[in-house]
Amino acid sequence: MGTDMRTRLGHVELPNPILTASGCAGAGRELAQFIDVSKIGAVVTKSVMLAPRAGRPTPRMAETPSGMLNSIGLQGPGIDAFLQRDLPWLLSRGARAVVSIAGGTVEEFAELASRLSDAAGVTAIEVNISCPNVEHRGQVFACDPVAAAAVIEAVRGRARYDIPVFAKLSPDVTDIVAVARACVAAGADGLSMINTLLGMAIDCDTMRPVLAGVAGGLSGPAIRPVAVRCVWQVREALPDVPIIGMGGVRTGKDALELILAGAGLVAVGTTIFHDPSACERILRELDEELARRGIDRLSDVVGLAHEPRTATGRRLARNVP
Amino acid sequence: MRAQDADGDAGPVQVRGTVLTVRRVDAYHAMTVVAPGIAARFRPGQFVAVAVGGPDSAMLLRRAFSIHDVRPDHGGTVEFVFSASGPGTRWLAGLRSRDVLDVAGPLGRPFPVPRDPVSCLLVGGGYGSAPLFALAGKLRDRGCKVDFLLGAASGDRVFGALTARRTGRTATITTEDGSLGARGVVTDMLGQVIHEARTDVIYACGPMPMLRQVTLLARRYDLPVQVAVEEAMACGIGVCMTCVLPVVGTDGMTRMVRSCVDGPVFRGEQIRWDDVGTIPFDAVGAPGWEPRSGRLPRGGQAAAGGRAGATGPGHGARESGGSGQQARPGSPGRPGHGH
Numbered sequence: 113m114g115t116d117m118r119t120r121l122g123h124v125e126l127p128n129p130i131l132t133a134s135g136c137a138g139a140g141r142e143l144a145q146f147i148d149v150s151k152i153g154a155v156v157t158k159s160v161m162l163a164p165r166a167g168r169p170t171p172r173m174a175e176t177p178s179g180m181l182n183s184i185g186l187q188g189p190g191i192d193a194f195l196q197r198d199l200p201w202l203l204s205r206g207a208r209a210v211v212s213i214a215g216g217t218v219e220e221f222a223e224l225a226s227r228l229s230d231a232a233g234v235t236a237i238e239v240n241i242s243c244p245n246v247e248h249r250g251q252v253f254a255c256d257p258v259a260a261a262a263v264i265e266a267v268r269g270r271a272r273y274d275i276p277v278f279a280k281l282s283p284d285v286t287d288i289v290a291v292a293r294a295c296v297a298a299g300a301d302g303l304s305m306i307n308t309l310l311g312m313a314i315d316c317d318t319m320r321p322v323l324a325g326v327a328g329g330l331s332g333p334a335i336r337p338v339a340v341r342c343v344w345q346v347r348e349a350l351p352d353v354p355i356i357g358m359g360g361v362r363t364g365k366d367a368l369e370l371i372l373a374g375a376g377l378v379a380v381g382t383t384i385f386h387d388p389s390a391c392e393r394i395l396r397e398l399d400e401e402l403a404r405r406g407i408d409r410l411s412d413v414v415g416l417a418h419e420p421r422t423a424t425g426r427r428l429a430r431n432v433p
Numbered sequence: 434m435r436a437q438d439a440d441g442d443a444g445p446v447q448v449r450g451t452v453l454t455v456r457r458v459d460a461y462h463a464m465t466v467v468a469p470g471i472a473a474r475f476r477p478g479q480f481v482a483v484a485v486g487g488p489d490s491a492m493l494l495r496r497a498f499s500i501h502d503v504r505p506d507h508g509g510t511v512e513f514v515f516s517a518s519g520p521g522t523r524w525l526a527g528l529r530s531r532d533v534l535d536v537a538g539p540l541g542r543p544f545p546v547p548r549d550p551v552s553c554l555l556v557g558g559g560y561g562s563a564p565l566f567a568l569a570g571k572l573r574d575r576g577c578k579v580d581f582l583l584g585a586a587s588g589d590r591v592f593g594a595l596t597a598r599r600t601g602r603t604a605t606i607t608t609e610d611g612s613l614g615a616r617g618v619v620t621d622m623l624g625q626v627i628h629e630a631r632t633d634v635i636y637a638c639g640p641m642p643m644l645r646q647v648t649l650l651a652r653r654y655d656l657p658v659q660v661a662v663e664e665a666m667a668c669g670i671g672v673c674m675t676c677v678l679p680v681v682g683t684d685g686m687t688r689m690v691r692s693c694v695d696g697p698v699f700r701g702e703q704i705r706w707d708d709v710g711t712i713p714f715d716a717v718g719a720p721g722w723e724p725r726s727g728r729l730p731r732g733g734q735a736a737a738g739g740r741a742g743a744t745g746p747g748h749g750a751r752e753s754g755g756s757g758q759q760a761r762p763g764s765p766g767r768p769g770h771g772h
């Protein structure tokens with residue numbers, strides 16, 4: 113690799129910007145059959161909750177054009193099993209672990225942050241605030257700047273000071289910048305975007321919803337333009353806040369697009385289902401894309417699309433050998 | 434594209450395999466792909482997950498097919514059988530020799546085989562019979578007697594009837610329209626075949642309602658039964674969590690387990706057939722479920738309610754297995770048909 117791919121996750125330096133997206137790589141174990149999990153920037157785990165959780169009934173998934181709908185319901189083994197089994201495994205493989213957490217109450221999120229802070233080796237915490245708030249009629253935290261901020265403030269307060277806290281934002285809001293600002297004001301060290309968009313499919317033969325959960329999260333290349341827009345808007349408003357960009361990244365060029373929009377890191381999600389070795393491939397392709405443009409440092413192009421056209425041309429020309 | 438398993442033994446590989454042949458087999462297609470790494474690791478009952486539609490495909494989910502056979506020629510080939518019933522499988526059917534296909538495998542747990550030379554009955558519905566022939570070979574190598582009981586809606590949908598007749602000690606065929614063998618479904622003949630063949634062990638693969646019935650009958654005859662299930666899958670490698678079903682573990686607890694990595698082969702009685710498509714109330718982590726040690730508060734369960742009895746047809750990438758013909762009218766639809 114010729115390009116300097118180093119990037120920062122808050123104050124933590126990662127060797128490269130390619131991560132797995134939460135929920136698309138389990139805790140890395142299955143993926144390790146196909147890629148070296150220590151070679152990518154970090155493994156972002158499937159959201160961990162306090163207690164084991166069975167999730168939603170099947171069918172949980174529907175294929176849609178260039179995308180898929182899922183309604184898994186955060187099935188998982190709970191924090192105890194995660195700390196006992198999954199985290200040590202990731203660390204033993206030399207992988208960096210960004211742990212996604214999910215809860216139904218502010219206190220649950222805080223408790224998870226505290227448990228993770230007691231464990232060694234957590235690179236960062238990503239807070240999945242796209243969960244229903246059981247104390248507020250099931251309204252999703254991420255859709256209300258006040259609720260989102262409350263979660264982030266609690267997590268930041270209980271997480272060890274040297275563990276960066278990233279808030280994962282939902283695109284299903286009127287003003288994503290407002291939620292982003294609220295999270296940053298509450299102490300978020302960075303922002304992840306985007307979570308899935310809520311969608312639905314109906315089976316025209318049975319004439320009923322395809323998913324047992326009726327609606328589900330839409331992901332895949334179909335939502336990439338939404339991700340680019342969200343990253344752009346938040347970068348425009350909060351230029352100094354680190355962003356993990358995600359949503360439909362399938363190739364190195366797709367990753368570059370999010371980087372140009374302002375993401376310092378890029379997570380690969382649904383594409384992993386299509387290609388279990390996608391993270392390594394996308395990292396290689398991103399390197400090639402940057403090299404082809406004469407760019408020798410990734411950090412030079414993060415958010416570059418925001419600069420006026422002429423400046424961009426001059427800046428790139430400087431790097432062309 | 435590494436071959437090294439997380440836990441040290443030979444895990445699956447992802448390869449770009451060259452298509453050797455795509456041929457019609459009655460109502461189905463059989464595709465042979467050069468994939469040495471997969472062929473070398475294969476054990477009967479395992480499957481492959483295939484990317485469809487080419488590199489820029491709008492169809493993101495892999496299609497899972499049980500492996501019918503592996504051969505040593507060309508360094509190692511893998512054959513799987515499918516029904517060209519949706520856009521993904523129609524694209525596959527349109528491939529020609531020398532086209533390249535992205536294949537991951539072998540995936541899932543294989544059929545366990547008995548230590549002693551016992552009498553085995555292999556039951557298949559539709560093209561769910563595909564993985565049974567490699568299993569039959571392995572069983573015969575161990576001195577087991579192999580009998581076949583295959584069924585489908587019509588004669589052209591009974592996969593491998595000739596092979597079964599040629600290689601099985603006995604082969605019983607049923608079709609719903611009576612066009613081949615006895616009129617009816619496989620479970621109509623199961624008791625008779627068990628008696629005549631003095632069956633010790635049953636292996637079954639096919640639509641879920643058939644597997645359920647076979648398990649019920651096996652219990653009546655007090656016979657062990659191994660079933661290979663079909664559930665809609667997105668990835669086939671254990672990360673997407675879409676192919677879960679309620680399975681009772683050795684500790685007596687029900688868990689929602691992934692049929693791709695914890696299956697597709699299960700002991701029939703482990704599966705809570707009546708609760709497939711639901712989250713049983715006593716499953717680990719079900720809404721309201723409390724861990725015995727109960728040290729932590731619960732929450733966020735608002736939208737995770739079970740939908741009792743809803744074994745509605747699934748949409749998904751698992752386009753393998755039978756095609757539902759073995760289900761009796763009025764039985765629940767089979768999950769797992771792709772498009």
